[in-house]
Amino acid sequence: MRKACVLAVFAATALVAACGVQPTGVVEAGPGPSIRPTTGSAVAVGGVTLYFVSEGRVIPVTRPSDGFISPEGALMLLLKGPSEQEAAQGLTTFVPTEVGGIGVSSGDPGYISLPFSPRKMSGQAVNQLVCTAIAAYSAMGRTSSAPGMNIISPDGETYFQACKSG
Template identity: 65%
Template sequence: MRTIRVLPVLAAAALVTACGVQPTGVVLAGPGPSIRATAGSNVAGGLTLYFVSDGRVVPVTRPTEGFISPEGALTLLLKGPTEREAAQGLTTFVPTELDRVDVHPGDPTTIVVPVGMRKLSDQAISQLVCTTIAASTATTRAPITPGVNVTSVDGKGYFPFCKAD
């Protein structure tokens, strides 16, 4: 009878000692993991481009080596999603005849497209603007202004903000 009473006491003692691990306070180890990076072109070795998924403009991070300029980021955007990205349902609304975009740094940054603004959907403009802002944010010339001047060969211009999910 006595051994039956001792067994619960020993079990409780084993739980209380917890293998000698002492309690500690909160240990700060930096930010938690995230699914996507949206803050620049050189975030943890990644370049943020914006493509379209289900009609929404979304950030996509590609691994890179070193710094990518806003011009370089837009050049990669104009090439469209990779095969892997396309297999994940990503696409682009930037027209295929748009083969280059001129970037003029400043505050705000200005991008000049060699097509008329009518050829650019709202999603295409957001892809260009968001990619430009993300790439500019990673540079020392990061703009204070939250938008980008977008002008075209037809003389029309807009000052849109990044509209992405």
């Protein structure tokens, strides 16, 4: 009998505690993420990883491709900006389109040579270039112990930029 009373009191308490909570409808939060991992077995053969900006952060986006994409090719795709679908998902680029003429070389660390001073670009833009080049070299099986690349301007100014994404 005592157990029955305790259970009844517990059930009544649970019902009273739930009072005042109003049900809500579905709250729209926008489209689900479509960003795919850029490392491990999830990287599809024939895919290229580009780094775009979303909500102020540099993030990886894997695009399908018909075959091997060189680091230079990956950077040229990056310079074209996000696709219509990627832009609709809020992705953008801070890399100016006039950056053309980029040179890339692997090494430990590798380097990216720009046709002007990297100081004319935002940190996010430089980071997009570095992360995209590193991802392309990784896809080729070329890895460096350095977490980034040297950025070189025409006047020889050089500085190191690590890939900071996510």
